[in-house]
């Protein structure tokens with residue numbers, strides 16, 4: 204990959220993170236040369252986008268349908284009170300450009316569907332799965348496996364957060380983790396914004412690690428955090444040889 | 455023998471408690487421990503831990519003493535701590 208050069212402004216903005224051993228100017232140039240898809244940009248995806256934008260990723264494709272509702276505002280920190288009734292994705296794009304005017308933002312005013320998933324995944328280097336419904340999550344998982352793209356899988360419920368990094372052919376995919384569609388999962392769930400933000404920031408960091416080679420990722424490990432007790436668990440997860448999605452890939 | 459079970463995710467709502475102790479016959483396997491729990495915690499809980507065939511539900515992540523338990527026939531011991539995690543997709 205031919206890496207983009209940094210401008211004087213970028214050197215000034217990213218100076219402090221380029222002091223991180225293992226990241227440096229090379230990591231910054233890798234990040235600038237990278238692109239990511241974040242599907243949806245609410246309680247979880249919002250902090251993912253904001254942290255990637257702050258860190259200096261080059262291009263963000265953000266997908267989220269609908270308009271801002273009062274019940275979004277406890278956790279969807281890229282939305283604002285005066286945006287109630289207005290497009291969510293316009294608010295997301297505006298807030299990201301305010302933070303980082305150098306960022307190339309592609310705002311998609313719809314959620315992931317069977318019709319748009321291949322085109323959206325095809326535009327980027329990495330995908331962040333922040334959808335509230337399993338059909339969207341499974342659809343992105345299938346497409347990421349098909350195109351061989353890494354997917355950071357993050358989710359919250361109540362006071363719990365979990366994150367893992369899926370590398371097709373190397374780690375379990377989402378269908379290895381959950382082989383059946385969870386029939387009892389519902390659209391509405393208990394959630395506190397600080398828990399979503401913890402999961403979102405963790406997911407963004409995982410993505411930065413995958414894109415730049417920094418540190419060790421959660422590949423093959425499900426991080427589960429119970430914020431009620433602040434217990435952090437690293438759960439080893441395994442590929443299923445009979446997985447209908449990734450079972451055919453060589454190990 | 456007595457085993458302690460902790461619930462995480464949606465299954466905690468279905469169980470109605472964060473954790474519970476259950477008394478089981480010596481040498482009880484996971485699958486049968488789950489059916490004893492299902493009898494106590496109701497039908498929706500039961501569908502999260504066991505498939506209609508009676509096998510352990512493949513979506514369920516199950517740790518015994520913090521180690522992933524693989525297989526329906528994992529034999530439990532007195533004092534074991536079981537942690538159950540159901541699928542999560544919240545954003």
Ligand SMILES: [Zn+2]
Nearest residue numbers: 376379446449
């Ligand atoms: Zn798989």
